[in-house]
Amino acid sequence: MSINIKCSVIATLICGTAFAQTVFEGQVTDKNQKPIPFATVYFDKQEYHSDAEGKFKIENLEKGKYQIEIDEQGYEPFSQNITFDTKQNFVFNLTAHTSFDLDEVTVLGHHHDFTTANVERVDQSYIQENYAGSLAKSLENIAGVNASGIGSSTSKPIIRGLGFNRLIVAENGVKQEGQQWGADHGLEIDALNVEDIEVIKGPAALEYGNEAIAGVIKINNNNLPAKHSISGETKALYQSINDNYGIGFNLKARGDKFFYKIKGSYSDYADYRTTTDRIYYLNRYLPIYNKRVKNTAGRDVNAEIQAGYVGEKFRSILTISNVNQKVGFFPGSHGIPSVERLQDDGNYRNIEFPYQKVNHFKVISENEFRLNTKDIFKLVTSFQNNRRQEMSAFHTHYANQQAPEKNPNTELDFDLSTYDTQLKFEHNHNKNFKTIIGAQAQLQTNNIAGYNYLLPQYDRNIFSGFLIEEFKQNNRWKVTAGLRYDYSTFKSEGYFDQFLYDYLVEKGNSAGIADYYANRSKTINRNFSNLNAMVGTTFQPNDLWDFNLNIGTNFRLPTAIELGSNGIHHGSFRHERGDENLDVEKGIAFDFKTVFHKNDWDISVSPYAYYFSNYIFLKPSGQFSILPHGGQIYQYTQSKALLTGFEFEVRKKINENFDANLVYEYLYNRQLTENNKLGYYLPFTPANNLFGQLNYKVIEPAGFLTNISFFANGKYTFEQDKIAQNEDITPSYFLVGIGGKTQIKFNNFKADLSIQVSNLLNKNYYNHTSFYRALQLPEQARNIQVMLGIPFGK
Template sequence: MKKSFTLFSFLLISISLLAQNSSIKGRVMANGEPLAYASVGVMGTRLGATSNDKGYYEIKNIPPGSIEVGASSIGYQSQKASANLTPGSTITINFILKEITSKLEEIVVTGVTRATEVKKSPIPIATISKKEININVNSNIIDAIVKGVPGVSATTTGPNISKPFIRGLGYNRVLNMYDGIRQEGQQWGDEHGTEVDQYGIDRAEVVKGPASLTYGSDALAGVINMIPAIPKGVDGKLKGDLLTDFHSNNGLIGTSLGISYNKSDWKFYLRGTQKRAHNYQNPVDGWVYGSAYREYNLSGTARVDKTWGFSQISTTLYDNLQEIPDGSRDSLSRKFTKPIREGNEDEIKNRPIVPDNELKTYAIGNLHQAIQHYRVYTHNQFIIGQGNINATFGFQQSRRREFLFPTLPDKAALFLVLNTFNYDVHYNLPTWNGLETTLGVNGMYQTNQNKDATNFPIPDYDLFDVGTFVFTKRTLGKFDVSGGIRYDTRHLTWNDFYTGTNATGFGQKVNAQEPGAYLQFPEFTHQYHGISGSLGATYNLSDQILLKANLARGYRSPNINEVGSNGLDPGAHIRYQGNREFKPEFNFQKDISFLAYLKNLDISVELFDNRISNYIFQARLSDDQGQPIVDDQGNLTYKYQQSKAQLYGGEFTLNLHPESVPWLNFNNSLAYVNGINKNSKLRETYGDAAKYLPFILPLHYRSEIRGTLRKSVGAYTGIYARLELDAYGRQNKIYAVDNTETPTSGYVLFNTGVGTNVKQKSGRVFCQLFFQVNNLFDKAYQSHLNRLKYFEYFQASPNNHRGIYNMGRNFSAKVIIPF
């Protein structure tokens, strides 16, 4: 009886104490407007809330006593407030957040192992927010990143295919990641784009420099991590947004619908997207035949957060029909022509001119790529005392088909299926003596198969990667020091691969015993090894003025095309020749940076010197007369080379945001990189023609002036207008051996745009509007990294223009309706 009474008394006291718990409520504002979906939490606890559409929040069941409350939202400076809660009390705390005009306080995770402020990382890191992605209206996510991050460029094959370069290095040297999962989709190919839903990306993080320490091979130049939206909203209420996008030049119509639902510890998110566009146009070429595309995306996420950590499972489905530009023309009128026959019957100089009705249609022509990319992955974190274990596993499949036969539209010239299993497990140890240390192991297992096709540029292969690393960081007074070391091994193998010709004259896979069998890819097995590491420090002269220095050694094993190719990549119109003897690439990069985030301006100077051993690049082959080696269909032949190389340069930014003129931002950036070919044998043979590396972007200057009204005008809030100048210098520092590259003239583009939010009477945002004009004066230009520049069949042109030009003037309008 006594025990029962004691238990009853204990329960009664507990209930009484719980009833006396306190609560906090209030409102979060910014720029005189309610700030929706801001995070408000009690510091040192898991108690928190999210502001609703009108900026209001409430946190209940807070134990009485002295507490500190913080409010934060992406793009705004965090704010804290202290309070003393008495039992059963309810107090009001309002927050007014200021918009961040610099990126000093943004938290990123790319290239490091724990959440790290930009200012504390010696590794050059840049971020681009959803707001900037929306303002920089483009046809794909990579082009939006190029606009927002100095030092990042892209090689393109029309409006929808962009492959990122970081400081002059691209292809398998830039590791593309989607939500922390490395993107695997035959990225060795020139015309193989990034298979990601641009409308589903919430922000992007860019590491400029070797990031092999945490990711292994293929991060020699850096990392681009595209992070999808995280479910947000009020608990128990369905939220979402509907987006529509239109571009006048190629008639692009994009639609995307995203919905999210939060309930207690669970979050759910689903997004579907469709895009379609016809051929684009410019003042020189008119309508560019073969540049239309159609794309569909579907993605979903379910996540649960508990006291033990969190678990998330996500899936994405990508489907793209992408026409393949051919570039053939009538020699006099320069109008585009199209193939109507196969093989030797196809006379390039006698092809018919493309009818006008086929130049502006959304129907996808017979010559196209069909790409599907499927992915499922899971992120998990388990809290163990003061440390935590993070485990990521994923499976993805890339299916690539290229259809190039006008009389046999269902016959694939290329059909590759790539299966990849990714794994990443790392343990963040408890902080010890100021050291924050991480131990990890990650890698992938990959299989590639050629299916029923007629061309085979690469063999079937198996690949297994594994790497282990240790990374640590510590603050020592004004210094933030970090570094680590990693060891990688890659096993690459394939069996004998025989090809032959069927009764209709098309190529096919055959057995070794079949008559006429040709051993196109003899068996191969090789183990690649590499050690990488980094050491760097940030010196905080003050909270706003920083000096950074970093030394890094990167590692990259040769990709399958570089070591194993021996055939036609039909979509690229290139015959590749690899080299089995290639060694892994290693680089040693030195970075030094000065950053000042001041009251009225931001200044950053980032300089780098990158020395690469065993650098691999492709060079065009020519005959004894100096003419390019081509087959009957005009396909060029490229053979991979290997040499030493050096790249150096830097980025400079100056952003003005005067406090006396709070509505004004004047942003400027300058990026320069020079690539030197250190192959002494080539230099002795070809002289200055072999002095430089290929695919190096010229001097790039970007300037933007943007004005944003701080107060509403009727139903319109956040009204902005912007004018942008995008200038590229002449590039004559080229790899000119066998005309692999040709000089590119400089050019200046002007872009302009306006936008606003439209509010309802209740104060809730009804929609966001973005209007933009790119290439305002319809400038005819060719980017140095535009692959279509080399799509030319004639030695001379009647209008003195060769190859295909970039897009002309383009008006775009985007509407986002949140609900």
């Protein structure tokens, strides 16, 4: 959604010498007079492009009347008739598609973005004002977006019931590569320093490829600072739920063509508070002392530096970032809970066994070459290293296994390195027709260590190519269509657990049974290929209606855990077994959105449907594991599946002070049997929910307080009884939240202050997609959050 403000143009006529010179000079800027680089300008139907400073020049122009049109992504379409009779300089101010600030719901118009994708946009201020301990949790009020919580500081995003390896998170065009497959693995992104985000819902495999089934959370951290400027902000954060003290810092500066940014954040948090003093798990009660979830404390240290060059024909940005986290696991999230392990130790901030250490190092190089007025060449290269270690005091069920001499308490160690190169060529045939040709190569290696075994060591390579055609007509129609081909190789090393084999034989099991369990992973050498197609269209018949339709195929390569696991996954509380014969997960997706906007109303409906011919999921096998604490074996398998639903959203500006919004999300899915009869529901499916918020804005300042606003919201989540075979029914619940924000101005001092309270009534409830749901552990208690931001610079 966006604020619709009529575009304005400021024309400053500069008289030349006594002799008339037929040179037209113009500059494209935003409403703050900041240049918009590389904008597409149509001057009397001829195409031109502004340079890095938003400037363009037309020489030897005859006197007369001309029409200027500017069509730049992220800004309202601009059109103006001018009269040219001498040397003139014009400045054209474009109005941006300002995202709806969802905590305020400032509804002045609509999001009239001429793109075929189903996109929601939020900026840095939205993330900060809705911050909930992690990035995914901070986006939950966006229609169709949910989160799988992992304690109070980590979460995984879910779009329309699809998460994990069916959803892509991309930063500056590069897909985030980590341990997405695990329910206990979070998203390693510094949420406090995100600049802006686009949530793309629906089929997106055409440009993003493997795993872009649900859509893409596109993080843009490469916005250009204003020319000849230096500015920044210092942030301070407190959260009562876990006594979190956090600070953040960012600095950006630019001269003429060079710029740099420096960002950093630090958080230190204690065991988080819940609403119960005991849980019921495995047919017995376990205590939660002082209603604090033991050993969920942690520390986050994040840093990023970016440098760039902006020239007339060439632009280059280099980004280096590192995200580091150390956070404890609730005793019982690994292995079987015991009262002894849950005893209160009197220290809420210490991090004991078991805990995890995560480090995500990333380098991204973005380069753009403007060959001429019609052709653009883009090259993006990146390297990522994601290392995740699960630390636990050495323990074994096998008497013949000794602790390793080196790092004896490292239970699991995953070291994933990813090299990625993307090439893209854009050719503008004319202002209405564009061709995009792209290629991508990704090389990935995963090394393992630790005294336990879960995931095989593997190498995976993906090579892709795609073709996209874009056509538009009269700013009413736009059609995007294309094809994409992917070829992948996967090689993993087998692993035979001799300790386990000897243990099982000593227990009286046959050699065949012992061999079945001790073969933890088979050697796999497989190739995959897939062809995808998509077509999308946008139709805007008038100022009242927008229509978007996207239909496309999608795919996902089976992961190493799905192909090669065989053993107890303590993070998921079960014995999991992979299948080396799994095929590429394929399907077709349909996404439609219609928006009606008139006066102060904005109403949208977005139905969607996903059909999978071979959906991969964990299925109870009916066979119980003979491993200690193994339980039932869950087998990765494939079947047909259907996922459908819709999002309904209403926004209304009531008067000068009040505005409101209402969002309803409905989701339905089922496995399908071979004869297309309905089977069980799919796992990790968010419940249907209804969210509403009322906002009040104070028009007049109060002393040194300005831009004062308040909000109150409520979210009703329906009972989730549409469950998979290994899940529990989750009861319905209703949560209330309140908050406010203001800007403090005192002489030359300025600061932004926001205060919010979530779960105001301290409700005891369960989130169906939470990592700790399987332990019958309720969600977080009442949380009071205070954030103070102090900007500086000019």
